Amino acid sequence: MGMMARMRSLAPWFIIAVGGLFVLFMVLSDSKLTDVIANRSNYVGSINGQEISYQEFSNLVEQYRKNQVAQTGQEIPESQMDAFRDQVWDNLVSQKLISAKIKDLGIVVTDEEIVSTITGPNPPQIITQYFVDSTGQFNRAAYDQAILDPQNKEAMLQTEELVRQQLIQQKLTSFLNASVVVSDAEVKRKFVEQNVKMSADYVLVDANTMNDSSITVSDNDIKEYYNANTEEFKIDAQRKLKYVLFSIDPSKDDSAAIKNNLTAIVAKLKDDTSSFKTYVEIYSDKPYSVDTTTLSLLTGEASTLLTESKEGEIVGPALSNEGYVVYKLDKVLNSNETLSRASHILVKSGNDEGAAKTKIDEIYNELMNGADFETVAKEKSEDGSASRGGDLGWFGKGQMVKEFENASFNGKIGEIQKPIKTQFGYHIVKVTGRSNKKYVVEKIVNEIRASATTLDRAFNNASDFAYVADKNDFTSEAELMKYEIKETPAFKEETKVIPGLGTNNALLRFAFDSDVNDISSTFKVAAGYVVATVSEIIKEGVKPLEEVSANIKSKVLREKKLDKAYSIAEEIKTKASQVNDLSVAKEVYEKARINNAANFTANGTIPGIGRDFAFAQAALDAELNKIAGPVKASRGCYLLKVTQRTEIDSTMYSIQKNSLRDNLMNQKRNSVFTDWIASLKDKADIEDNRHQFYR
Numbered sequence: 001m002g003m004m005a006r007m008r009s010l011a012p013w014f015i016i017a018v019g020g021l022f023v024l025f026m027v028l029s030d031s032k033l034t035d036v037i038a039n040r041s042n043y044v045g046s047i048n049g050q051e052i053s054y055q056e057f058s059n060l061v062e063q064y065r066k067n068q069v070a071q072t073g074q075e076i077p078e079s080q081m082d083a084f085r086d087q088v089w090d091n092l093v094s095q096k097l098i099s100a101k102i103k104d105l106g107i108v109v110t111d112e113e114i115v116s117t118i119t120g121p122n123p124p125q126i127i128t129q130y131f132v133d134s135t136g137q138f139n140r141a142a143y144d145q146a147i148l149d150p151q152n153k154e155a156m157l158q159t160e161e162l163v164r165q166q167l168i169q170q171k172l173t174s175f176l177n178a179s180v181v182v183s184d185a186e187v188k189r190k191f192v193e194q195n196v197k198m199s200a201d202y203v204l205v206d207a208n209t210m211n212d213s214s215i216t217v218s219d220n221d222i223k224e225y226y227n228a229n230t231e232e233f234k235i236d237a238q239r240k241l242k243y244v245l246f247s248i249d250p251s252k253d254d255s256a257a258i259k260n261n262l263t264a265i266v267a268k269l270k271d272d273t274s275s276f277k278t279y280v281e282i283y284s285d286k287p288y289s290v291d292t293t294t295l296s297l298l299t300g301e302a303s304t305l306l307t308e309s310k311e312g313e314i315v316g317p318a319l320s321n322e323g324y325v326v327y328k329l330d331k332v333l334n335s336n337e338t339l340s341r342a343s344h345i346l347v348k349s350g351n352d353e354g355a356a357k358t359k360i361d362e363i364y365n366e367l368m369n370g371a372d373f374e375t376v377a378k379e380k381s382e383d384g385s386a387s388r389g390g391d392l393g394w395f396g397k398g399q400m401v402k403e404f405e406n407a408s409f410n411g412k413i414g415e416i417q418k419p420i421k422t423q424f425g426y427h428i429v430k431v432t433g434r435s436n437k438k439y440v441v442e443k444i445v446n447e448i449r450a451s452a453t454t455l456d457r458a459f460n461n462a463s464d465f466a467y468v469a470d471k472n473d474f475t476s477e478a479e480l481m482k483y484e485i486k487e488t489p490a491f492k493e494e495t496k497v498i499p500g501l502g503t504n505n506a507l508l509r510f511a512f513d514s515d516v517n518d519i520s521s522t523f524k525v526a527a528g529y530v531v532a533t534v535s536e537i538i539k540e541g542v543k544p545l546e547e548v549s550a551n552i553k554s555k556v557l558r559e560k561k562l563d564k565a566y567s568i569a570e571e572i573k574t575k576a577s578q579v580n581d582l583s584v585a586k587e588v589y590e591k592a593r594i595n596n597a598a599n600f601t602a603n604g605t606i607p608g609i610g611r612d613f614a615f616a617q618a619a620l621d622a623e624l625n626k627i628a629g630p631v632k633a634s635r636g637c638y639l640l641k642v643t644q645r646t647e648i649d650s651t652m653y654s655i656q657k658n659s660l661r662d663n664l665m666n667q668k669r670n671s672v673f674t675d676w677i678a679s680l681k682d683k684a685d686i687e688d689n690r691h692q693f694y695r
């Protein structure tokens with residue numbers, strides 16, 4: 001690769017100031033741009049008073065889209081553009097806030113610092129990686145020659161800006177990390193938690209051993225809990241929508257048109273001297289490749305056509321998981337793997353195995369008397385393959401349960417075998433083919449997509465329905481036109497996703513800006529076009545006491561059981577402390593559980609208990625061979641007597657403490673930026689009006 005190409009390839013790394021260096025950018029999903037709403041502002045939003053124009057935002061979306069395509073080699077599907085814009089917007093907000101904060105903090109990078117970094121003894125790896133020779137060594141001479149070459153001026157300007165942003169990032173990181181401190185006590189505590197092993201006798205007074213009838217929960221108890229924990233019962237504003245979806249799934253006509261078009265291409269291919277590759281490059285939705293495939297990777301139609309064809313022949317079009325495919329069969333090779341093709345009829349055992357056996361025998365006798373296997377399978381098989389006449393396609397050994405595999409690989413081709421039993425029920429198996437071949441193919445793939453006619457029809461139907469529903473009544477018009485009405489569960493605005501419909505900011509805005517029974521215009525979602533009405537508005541507030549009283553009662557009951565367990569544990573401790581022996585626990589409470597946990601660490605699993613932070617901390621802090629507690633935990637209350645605790649290995653601690661400190665420091669540093677940017681967003685005045693531009 002030439003120097004200019006190498007240097008220019010650095011540019012896509014730079015994504016809009018510092019934010020691109022911090023914010024992880026990923027693609028999730030999409031919606032569709034529609035006509036601009038009349039008389040509105042040309043701004044999609046603002047960040048702390050700084051307005052973001054539609055042009056600025058759309059340019060940024062396009063830049064990110066190109067970067068994504070360059071990285072993945074694939075276009076972003078139209079169905080994913082809405083959430084893609086959400087990610088761009090979130091990134092833009094972060095970038096603007098970070099840039100403003102950098103300015104407030106007075107963080108700058110001088111030209112001298114940039115030059116020193118580029119020409120110094122340790123240039124940035126983001127540049128030097130392009131000057132590594134075949135032995136993996138950095139070629140300093142080639143690097144120096146490249147950065148001083150006047151012909152590389154444009155590339156160097158981009159490189160300098162990239163280095164500037166990296167240095168700003170480093171300074172900002174240093175500023176944020178300056179407050180991160182790991183104390184010696186934290187390091188030692190972490191070492192102790194990981195390395196000090198303990199054994200302890202313990203008593204558990206399990207709250208679950210107490211009868212509900214022994215605990216009284218009054219109405220006043222419930223009311224007191226409710227008043228003290230109103231935050232627990234807070235509900236956010238929510239909405240429900242009723243909607244009619246106008247699907248944009250390809251129609252039968254769309255599928256037929258694609259097949260007919262490929263059929264015409266095949267006819268043309270056979271009379272043309274051009275290479276098959278030329279046709280792939282012109283007509284295929286997938287790039288050209290030469291693949292070696294097996295019958296088990298193909299659908300029934302394609303596999304049948306290939307097994308009946310000769311080398312050099314054009315095969316198809318055949319329906320596949322990719323769409324309609326035309327194959328050129330280059331070679332037929334021998335394979336070490338033998339495949340079998342079989343059809344079957346399944347009768348599931350269910351709860352009445354005798355009835356299933358009787359039914360499968362009746363079907364077998366019917367087949368033996370001349371009934372057509374495929375017809376009977378369609379009518380009587382209880383497997384998903386019934387619609388295909390029982391055909392399971394091609395498969396290799398290890399793909400089916402053992403009994404079915406034996407029948408498929410040992411049975412004669414074309415013979416209807418006697419019923420066999422598997423874990424799924426009773427099967428009648430008919431082997432229809434066996435092969436040890438693999439096929440080298442080229443292919444033209446046409447994905448089955450909705451045509452413009454299908455899309456227009458769906459949009460026009462949706463628009464017509466939106467008009468009449470708004471003039472008359474949503475439900476009655478839908479019923480009159482025999483459209484299915486669906487309703488979403490309640491959803492919150494901040495989730496960004498409408499259950500059953502996906503992501504669409506404009507539709508989400510409609511839901512929260514409208515009143516009950518308001519009718520929407522037509523919106524585009526991944527599955528098609530949708531017309532909706534607000535069916536329910538749930539206001540922000542606190543759930544009423546009567547709605548949550550049953551739940552509160554169970555919580556209060558649990559707390560009272562734990563309190564009672566604590567009191568019992570205190571009684572046990574009083575008696576056990578007199579003899580320093582926990583075995584007397586059952587004299588106080590017969591259902592007390594006495595046990596021993598051996599050789600556990602504070603951050604590990606405690607034998608017989610599992611992970612319990614309260615127990616582990618008490619074990620670390622307890623005096624050896626003295627009864628400690630009670631310790632209230634999720635299951636109940638513990639008393640414990642630590643019988644063994646290893647000493648801190650000072651040599652091991654000296655070896656590990658630096659790495660422990662580094663790990664703790666990294667953990668804190670990893671969260672400091674996330675917390676910082678979240679804080680900036682919480683304090684910022686952010687207005688998002690993108691829903692006015694994108695439906």
